[in-house]
Every structure is written in C-alpha cells, then in structure tokens.
Amino acid sequence: MSGKHTVTQLQDIASQVRRDIVRMVHAVQSGHPGGSLGCADLLVALYHEVMEYQAKPFNMDGKGEDIFILSNGHISPLLYSVMSRAGIFEVSELVTFRKLNTRLQGHPATHEHLEGVRIASGSLGQGLSVATGIALSKRMNNDPKTVYCLMGDGELEEGQNWEAIMFAAHNKVDNLIGIVDFNGQQIDGSTKEIMGFTEIKDKFEAFGWLTLDMDGNDMGNVVETLTKAKGLSRHGKPVLIKMKTDMGAGVDFMMGSHEWHGIAPNNEQLAKALEQLPETLGDY
Amino acid sequence: MVKIEILDQKDTRSGFGAGLLELGRTNPNVVALCADLTGSLKMDAFKKEFPERFIQTGIAEANMIGMAAGLATGGKIPFTGTFANFSTGRVYDQIRQSVAYSGKNVKICASHAGVTLGEDGATHQILEDIGLMKMLPGMVVINPCDYNQTKAATIAIANYDGPVYLRFGRPKWPVFTAPDQKFEIGKAWHINSGNAVSIFCTGHLVWKAIKAGEILAEMGIEADIINIHTIKPLDKEAVLASVAKTGCAVTAEEHQMNGGLGDSICQLLALNNPKPVEMVAVNDSFGESGTPDELLVKYGLDTVNIVDAVKRVMARK
Structure with a gap:
C-alpha cells in the first residue's frame, strides 16, 4: 500500500483515527490516549501514504515491503486503528480492544496472530534493536525497502536504545529510519524534569546518525519530512527524525500534559472529545 | 553396566x-x-x-x-x-x-x-x-x-x-557419545538399563553419572541411567517408565536445585507417580574461584555425590 492522498485527505483519516482512539479507550476505561493522539498524524502518513507494503495477506517476514516497528507499545490504540483503516484487518475488530480473548491486546503482540504486528512491545527500549535486526535481514536479502521505528522520548532513558543507536551507526544500517516522539512528557512528569534531556539530535549525531526535525502534528510537514528522510537513507547512515508532537493532539483538554498519558475519558469527556473530531470514514 | x-x-x-x-x-x-x-x-x-x-x-x-x-x-x-x-x-x-x-x-x-x-x-x-x-x-x-x-x-x-x-x-x-549421532529434541538417551534406581542426568554431570553407575554396578546395584539432554520439553514417557520400574530416582546437574532438571523431574513424579528422589545439584549457593574439578567436589557435584544419593534414595524406597 502506498497512497497518493492530499494532505486534507490524510487529515480526514487522522480525524477518524483519533475518534477511534478515544472511543476504544473509553469503552474499556483503560489504555493510553495521550501518546496515541500525538502520534496519529505520523502513523496515518506512514501507513496511508509513505510506506510501500502489502496490506493483505500479511507476511511476517515483510520481504519486499517497508516495515514499521512500534517500540512504545502503549500507544496500541493508534496502531490498531491505523492498521485496520489501512485494510490490514477488519475495522469491526477495534471493538474488542483490551477485552478477554481479543487479538488487540493492551500492548501489541504477535501471540494472538494479529495481522500487521511483527513483534510484541510494551516493555520499553526494545523496538530499535528489533528494527535494526529486520534492517540487517533486508540488507542480507538485497531487499531495497526501509524499516521505520517509533520510540517515545521518555523511552530513550532505557539503555538498550543506546546499544542499538551505537550499533546501527557503526554498521552503517542505512535502511533504518528512527522516529522519536518528542512530546516532552512521561508518566511521572515532563521529560525535562525527570531525565533532563532535550538535545536528542546532538546525541544521535554524536553517535553517527543523520537527523531531521519534524512537526508531528502538521500533516504536510510529516509527509514532507518522511519523504526527505527516505531520500537521506541508503547513504551510509541511519536516519533519526525528532518529531515534535503534543501529547493528546486533536483533543484540546487532553493536550500539553502528561495527565492523559494513561487514563480514559468519562462519558462527558468522550462527548466533548468527539465534538472536536469529525467522523470522516464512519465509526467502527 | x-x-x-x-x-x-x-x-x-x-x-x-x-x-x-x-x-x-x-x-x-x-x-x-x-x-x-x-x-x-x-x-x-x-x-x-x-x-x-x-x-x-x-x-x-x-x-x-x-x-x-x-x-x-x-x-x-x-x-x-x-x-x-x-x-x-x-x-x-x-x-x-x-x-x-x-x-x-x-x-x-x-x-x-x-x-x-x-x-x-x-x-x-x-x-x-x-x-x-x-x-x-x-x-x-x-x-x-x-x-x-x-x-x-x-x-x-x-x-x-x-x-x-x-x-x-x-x-x-x-x-563419549557417537560422532555422527542424530539428535532428537525432547528424546532422552537411555545409557544403561537397570532396576535398582533411576539416574536422570544432564550436561557435564552425565559423565559423572556413568562413572557412578560403574561403581554402583561393582556393588551389585544396577542403575537405570538416562541422559535428559532436553530439560524442556521433558521426555515424560522415559522418566515415568524408568521410575515405574525402579521406584526411586536421583537427578544430577550442574545447576541450582531450584529450577533445574531435578525440579522438573520432581514435579512430573509428584503429579504422576510420587516416589523418593534425591537431587545432586547446587544447594542455594553461589560458586567461587577454583579449578573445575575442585569446584565440582566442593559443591557436591562429583561421582561420589551421585553414589551417595543413590544409597540414600534406595533406603527411602
């Protein structure tokens, strides 16, 4: 799948995806709406415009396809909504999110054989290593496609990331594009307050990566930056996009605070959120 | 033997x-x-x-x-x-x-x-x-x-x-195993047939179990010695068949007693055919520096420990 949508069309998909996210989280009164809403534009751009892949049937090895790995697995409602809206599995399955016997586990898993998921994530800091491994397998197979990996900014506190960052640069894994969701928030407060790092690009550059800035909540800029990143890939270095987002983007009362990291809206809050998010593709 | x-x-x-x-x-x-x-x-x-x-x-x-x-x-x-x-x-x-x-x-x-x-x-x-x-x-x-x-x-x-x-x-x-053997995951190797005691062994201690088997044979005790190279999935049939015949078992491994082969054997027997078991393994301890032979002796993982365990377990039958 690789679409040629206008920015407005992609924004319409993102609006529906945001509706799906708040409805899914509300329905089970659990889940992580903040980061899911913040990264919605990125995942819509990747799955509905930029990545080239086969939606059906799903092939685990992804040979000849672009691959996306979600390292910060707690934004699973976003991943599920975007994948279903891209036709990887049925949109009607979103209603099962986090319920007993679902394939849409609280955090993404392969265990229930949900199409589109290639690795379990949730315990943080592991996705970039997995993405690097997939990128190596593509290199060995002379597969020209790209591996994308999304990480949270708080997640970079996990040391394993820096092992992978070091490895990927040293080994010129240049079919790998990492994206850090720089929303500045983590569960216990702002990232600045908890582990005080802001100079993400400097750190990646010091390790030997190419870096780009992106406004993760400006669809035009997202598509443009992802295209630019793809142009920079295959030039001997992995590429990192520092993606500025607002946690809770699209729902005014959820924005700009870590408080909506992992709590669900009540009925009134749901109604208020949905008023701000036009139903563009039909609710599940 | x-x-x-x-x-x-x-x-x-x-x-x-x-x-x-x-x-x-x-x-x-x-x-x-x-x-x-x-x-x-x-x-x-x-x-x-x-x-x-x-x-x-x-x-x-x-x-x-x-x-x-x-x-x-x-x-x-x-x-x-x-x-x-x-x-x-x-x-x-x-x-x-x-x-x-x-x-x-x-x-x-x-x-x-x-x-x-x-x-x-x-x-x-x-x-x-x-x-x-x-x-x-x-x-x-x-x-x-x-x-x-x-x-x-x-x-x-x-x-x-x-x-x-x-x-x-x-x-x-x-x-001491065949150079071009076929290895089957989960299929135990029956080293010696005997009726007196089952010895389930893995890793380096298989050789110690064989040496123990020779000493026991000289004492008139024929041990059923089985190499459990695959701890999971365990060859349940082999273990249960052996213990059905011998009525007691010794396990031998270079591992903690907690969580090792012995623990898997005990679980299987407790659920299916409870019989006395003695475990040759490290007893809730860290190791230390030394030569391999010295350490096997100090931590009770030597041939003599298997022989002693056989005597103890047979007395409990």
Missing part, C-alpha cells in the same frame, strides 16, 4: 562451534551474532567462512537479543553467542518479550555455564539459567553432555522452528 569408552577430551563449546560451521555450509538462512566473545564461543570458524552472516554486536547483549528477534522476523535463523550468564539473566526481559512471547525462531547459545567455568568465579558461573529459561512459555531448553552431543544438538535446533536455549560449557571433558 554397559561399558562407555572415552573417545577424546574436548570442550562442549567446541562442539557448538563445529555444529555452527556445518550449519553455515548447509543452511544459508543461519546467521550468527556474538557479543565480543567469538573465541570463547568457538565462533571464529563461522565468522571466517561466512563474514557476511556474522554479526559482531559488541558488549551489548540486550541489543543482540533484540536484533536476533528482528533477524528471525525477516526470515533468518539467528544463533546468539555469549556466556550463559549474559545470555539469560542479563537479558531476561528481552528474551521474554522480543523472543519468547513474540514466538521468534532465535537460538540462544550459551557457553561457560555452571561452576566448571572455573577460576573466573561466581560473577560468571550462572547456576540459575535452566530455571530462568524453562519458565518461559514455549522455550526449549537443552543442555548437552559432550562435544558430539553438543554439535548434533546445534545442528538439530536449526531445523526446529521456535526459540531454543542451548547450554554448554568451557572445560575439556570426556567425549
């Missing part, structure tokens, strides 16, 4: 290296990753012959396991190599989430397990790795007993689709 000849003296890790090299030649999907211990793991020959399929990860085991999961996702058969301590305890959550829960075809190959690593001491002598690995749903756990069995096991696990933990060791050790 059947006569078991010593064919040679070789380290089990070299059996892994030889098996890996053979796999390189026969299976183009096999790739190897090593965390700065290529010589110790005997992966040099594979690295030399297949540099494009060898990945040096540096001293970064967590990333190594994650990348192995990624390589498996992409259709490769990754074999990771480092010491047993750094293959398991250090990377437990990476194995749990990215390999076991994700059902990835990763082969975690671990050398220098147990006290026989010797002088490096307890920081490196992991005695908990079998327990850690066998608790993970879907993980196969194998602890071969000599060079030939390790080589055969290495080759066999490439043909099994799923996560495997393969544990071997550092010291030169008697080679």
Whole structure:
C-alpha cells in the first residue's frame, strides 16, 4: 500500500483515527490516549501514504515491503486503528480492544496472530534493536525497502536504545529510519524534569546518525519530512527524525500534559472529545 | 553396566562451534551474532567462512537479543553467542518479550555455564539459567553432555522452528557419545538399563553419572541411567517408565536445585507417580574461584555425590 492522498485527505483519516482512539479507550476505561493522539498524524502518513507494503495477506517476514516497528507499545490504540483503516484487518475488530480473548491486546503482540504486528512491545527500549535486526535481514536479502521505528522520548532513558543507536551507526544500517516522539512528557512528569534531556539530535549525531526535525502534528510537514528522510537513507547512515508532537493532539483538554498519558475519558469527556473530531470514514 | 569408552577430551563449546560451521555450509538462512566473545564461543570458524552472516554486536547483549528477534522476523535463523550468564539473566526481559512471547525462531547459545567455568568465579558461573529459561512459555531448553552431543544438538535446533536455549560449557571433558549421532529434541538417551534406581542426568554431570553407575554396578546395584539432554520439553514417557520400574530416582546437574532438571523431574513424579528422589545439584549457593574439578567436589557435584544419593534414595524406597 502506498497512497497518493492530499494532505486534507490524510487529515480526514487522522480525524477518524483519533475518534477511534478515544472511543476504544473509553469503552474499556483503560489504555493510553495521550501518546496515541500525538502520534496519529505520523502513523496515518506512514501507513496511508509513505510506506510501500502489502496490506493483505500479511507476511511476517515483510520481504519486499517497508516495515514499521512500534517500540512504545502503549500507544496500541493508534496502531490498531491505523492498521485496520489501512485494510490490514477488519475495522469491526477495534471493538474488542483490551477485552478477554481479543487479538488487540493492551500492548501489541504477535501471540494472538494479529495481522500487521511483527513483534510484541510494551516493555520499553526494545523496538530499535528489533528494527535494526529486520534492517540487517533486508540488507542480507538485497531487499531495497526501509524499516521505520517509533520510540517515545521518555523511552530513550532505557539503555538498550543506546546499544542499538551505537550499533546501527557503526554498521552503517542505512535502511533504518528512527522516529522519536518528542512530546516532552512521561508518566511521572515532563521529560525535562525527570531525565533532563532535550538535545536528542546532538546525541544521535554524536553517535553517527543523520537527523531531521519534524512537526508531528502538521500533516504536510510529516509527509514532507518522511519523504526527505527516505531520500537521506541508503547513504551510509541511519536516519533519526525528532518529531515534535503534543501529547493528546486533536483533543484540546487532553493536550500539553502528561495527565492523559494513561487514563480514559468519562462519558462527558468522550462527548466533548468527539465534538472536536469529525467522523470522516464512519465509526467502527 | 554397559561399558562407555572415552573417545577424546574436548570442550562442549567446541562442539557448538563445529555444529555452527556445518550449519553455515548447509543452511544459508543461519546467521550468527556474538557479543565480543567469538573465541570463547568457538565462533571464529563461522565468522571466517561466512563474514557476511556474522554479526559482531559488541558488549551489548540486550541489543543482540533484540536484533536476533528482528533477524528471525525477516526470515533468518539467528544463533546468539555469549556466556550463559549474559545470555539469560542479563537479558531476561528481552528474551521474554522480543523472543519468547513474540514466538521468534532465535537460538540462544550459551557457553561457560555452571561452576566448571572455573577460576573466573561466581560473577560468571550462572547456576540459575535452566530455571530462568524453562519458565518461559514455549522455550526449549537443552543442555548437552559432550562435544558430539553438543554439535548434533546445534545442528538439530536449526531445523526446529521456535526459540531454543542451548547450554554448554568451557572445560575439556570426556567425549563419549557417537560422532555422527542424530539428535532428537525432547528424546532422552537411555545409557544403561537397570532396576535398582533411576539416574536422570544432564550436561557435564552425565559423565559423572556413568562413572557412578560403574561403581554402583561393582556393588551389585544396577542403575537405570538416562541422559535428559532436553530439560524442556521433558521426555515424560522415559522418566515415568524408568521410575515405574525402579521406584526411586536421583537427578544430577550442574545447576541450582531450584529450577533445574531435578525440579522438573520432581514435579512430573509428584503429579504422576510420587516416589523418593534425591537431587545432586547446587544447594542455594553461589560458586567461587577454583579449578573445575575442585569446584565440582566442593559443591557436591562429583561421582561420589551421585553414589551417595543413590544409597540414600534406595533406603527411602
């Protein structure tokens, strides 16, 4: 799948995806709406415009396809909504999110054989290593496609990331594009307050990566930056996009605070959120 | 007691290296990753012959396991190599989430397990790795007993689709199994038939169990000696059939009593046919520096300990 949508069309998909996210989280009164809403534009751009892949049937090895790995697995409602809206599995399955016997586990898993998921994530800091491994397998197979990996900014506190960052640069894994969701928030407060790092690009550059800035909540800029990143890939270095987002983007009362990291809206809050998010593709 | 000849003296890790090299030649999907211990793991020959399929990860085991999961996702058969301590305890959550829960075809190959690593001491002598690995749903756990069995096991696990933990060791050790044996995962090796006691043994202690069997035979005690090279899945039929015949069992392994082979045997027997068991294993203790032989004696993992355990368990019948 690789679409040629206008920015407005992609924004319409993102609006529906945001509706799906708040409805899914509300329905089970659990889940992580903040980061899911913040990264919605990125995942819509990747799955509905930029990545080239086969939606059906799903092939685990992804040979000849672009691959996306979600390292910060707690934004699973976003991943599920975007994948279903891209036709990887049925949109009607979103209603099962986090319920007993679902394939849409609280955090993404392969265990229930949900199409589109290639690795379990949730315990943080592991996705970039997995993405690097997939990128190596593509290199060995002379597969020209790209591996994308999304990480949270708080997640970079996990040391394993820096092992992978070091490895990927040293080994010129240049079919790998990492994206850090720089929303500045983590569960216990702002990232600045908890582990005080802001100079993400400097750190990646010091390790030997190419870096780009992106406004993760400006669809035009997202598509443009992802295209630019793809142009920079295959030039001997992995590429990192520092993606500025607002946690809770699209729902005014959820924005700009870590408080909506992992709590669900009540009925009134749901109604208020949905008023701000036009139903563009039909609710599940 | 059947006569078991010593064919040679070789380290089990070299059996892994030889098996890996053979796999390189026969299976183009096999790739190897090593965390700065290529010589110790005997992966040099594979690295030399297949540099494009060898990945040096540096001293970064967590990333190594994650990348192995990624390589498996992409259709490769990754074999990771480092010491047993750094293959398991250090990377437990990476194995749990990215390999076991994700059902990835990763082969975690671990050398220098147990006290026989010797002088490096307890920081490196992991005695908990079998327990850690066998608790993970879907993980196969194998602890071969000599060079030939390790080589055969290495080759066999490439043909099994799923996560495997393969544990071997550092010291030169008697080679006494057949050079070109076929290794079947989960199928125990019946070394000697007897009716007096069952001895279930794994890893380096299989040779000690054979020596114990010879001493016992001289005393008129014929032991049913069974090599459980695959701790998970356990060959339940072999264990239950043996104990049905003998009525008591001794287990022998270079591992903690908690979580090891003995614990698996006790669970199986308690649920199916409760009989007396004695366990030759490390009793809730860390190791220390010393030669492998000194350490086996000090920690009660020697031939005499198996003989004594047999006497104790037979008295409890």
